[in-house]
Amino acid sequence: MPQLNRNIANVGTGFAAFLTPPGPEVIRFTVGQPDFDTPLPVVEAAKAALDRGETAYTRTQGTPEVCQAVASHLNNKHGIETDANDVLISPGCKQALLYAMMATLDAGDEVLLLSPAWPSYDGMLKLLGAVPIHVPVRRDNYHPDFDALEAAITNKTKAIMINSPNNPTGAVYTPQEIEQLVNLAIENDLWIVDDMIYGTLVWQDYPYTSPATIAGGAERTITIGGWSKGWAMTGWRLGWITGPSGAMSAVKKINASAATHVATFLMPAATVALGLQEETADMAKQFSERREVIHQLLCEMPGIVVPKPEGAFYALCDVTGTGMSDVEFATRALQEAQVQLIPGSLMEGGEGLVRISYATSMENIQEGCRRLSVWLNSL
Numbered sequence: 001m002p003q004l005n006r007n008i009a010n011v012g013t014g015f016a017a018f019l020t021p022p023g024p025e026v027i028r029f030t031v032g033q034p035d036f037d038t039p040l041p042v043v044e045a046a047k048a049a050l051d052r053g054e055t056a057y058t059r060t061q062g063t064p065e066v067c068q069a070v071a072s073h074l075n076n077k078h079g080i081e082t083d084a085n086d087v088l089i090s091p092g093c094k095q096a097l098l099y100a101m102m103a104t105l106d107a108g109d110e111v112l113l114l115s116p117a118w119p120s121y122d123g124m125l126k127l128l129g130a131v132p133i134h135v136p137v138r139r140d141n142y143h144p145d146f147d148a149l150e151a152a153i154t155n156k157t158k159a160i161m162i163n164s165p166n167n168p169t170g171a172v173y174t175p176q177e178i179e180q181l182v183n184l185a186i187e188n189d190l191w192i193v194d195d196m197i198y199g200t201l202v203w204q205d206y207p208y209t210s211p212a213t214i215a216g217g218a219e220r221t222i223t224i225g226g227w228s229k230g231w232a233m234t235g236w237r238l239g240w241i242t243g244p245s246g247a248m249s250a251v252k253k254i255n256a257s258a259a260t261h262v263a264t265f266l267m268p269a270a271t272v273a274l275g276l277q278e279e280t281a282d283m284a285k286q287f288s289e290r291r292e293v294i295h296q297l298l299c300e301m302p303g304i305v306v307p308k309p310e311g312a313f314y315a316l317c318d319v320t321g322t323g324m325s326d327v328e329f330a331t332r333a334l335q336e337a338q339v340q341l342i343p344g345s346l347m348e349g350g351e352g353l354v355r356i357s358y359a360t361s362m363e364n365i366q367e368g369c370r371r372l373s374v375w376l377n378s379l
Contacts, residue, residue, distance in 0.1 A: 014119035027368035034232040039279040045272040049265035062089030093239035103250035109158035115349030134348040142169035159191035165198035165311025168355040172311040182217040198312040200230035297369035337375035
């Protein structure tokens with residue numbers, strides 16, 4: 001019988017084992033998905049495009065209108081100077097990340113991941129035969145440990161992956177740290193793959209900072225983002241990717257063979273979404289308020305230490321003080337407190353940690369934390 005791709009055996013399943021929907025009696029702190037409806041103007045724009053019959057093939061990288069909307073958004077909102085011709089619309093950010101890796105990496109190349117990192121990075125790299133190098137972040141605030149990063153670089157290192165605001169840690173790297181990361185990439189001639197999917201969800205007094213805005217960063221940074229988190233459009237599967245023209249020529253070639261283009265009638269809706277302000281600001285405000293509440297409640301629980309989340313909608317808790325491993329903690333929390341969490345050891349470097357998503361209602365946050373507190377205080 002013919003054999004499967006040998007790389008498949010090395011790929012894990014990420015959070016899948018702890019994402020199975022439990023019964024309605026369980027409070028879920030697991031899913032990284034906004035609990036808001038997609039803004040109505042976006043939905044109406046998709047309906048109108050269908051009514052106009054926009055269901056045929058179009059330009060493979062995305063319509064000129066949506067690519068220009070992304071370029072304008074990146075420039076006006078984040079200071080990223082990019083040409084619309086160097087923007088490609090992808091079937092979600094995961095696909096865009098895979099395209100970036102396919103365009104820049106050969107089998108055996110090493111990629112630095114700030115650990116614990118979202119597990120899909122590890123899986124994608126292994127699928128391609130590249131080698132993920134997990135470099136632990138600081139445990140006090142989950143920011144980069146630059147001594148550890150420098151020590152991890154070898155003659156096989158080809159790229160560094162940045163995700164700020166970060167999943168699973170909730171950290172937002174400072175502008176100074178991003179500059180240090182860029183300088184590290186310049187000194188070692190590395191690509192930077194910047195996953196900015198949470199770039200609109202920052203709770204600090206400094207914003208998301210793109211490596212492409214730092215001197216020497218633009219020519220080596222591939223920027224990936226999308227509509228899923230900041231616009232509550234996870235199921236629409238729309239992402240973007242941009243970077244130096246040479247890299248984007250490769251990405252366009254990959255996309256033409258892999259996906260052709262995203263659904264034609266979704267592109268006018270994506271364009272409308274990038275023009276919204278009030279709706280997205282309201283969602284961000286509510287996430288920020290939830291962050292304050294959940295952090296305070298978690299800090300009051302025995303045996304739990306949690307740095308204050310700085311962005312996205314995750315809190316990463318150190319539960320070693322409870323005497324339980326992260327898997328035992330998550331398993332017992334589900335069974336005994338009816339609260340579903342993600343154990344950190346599903347990610348390399350996440351041992352002793354649990355991830356909590358506060359992308360849920362304030363009522364669920366308060367009730368879930370009450371259950372956890374009662375459970376922990378009864379032990």
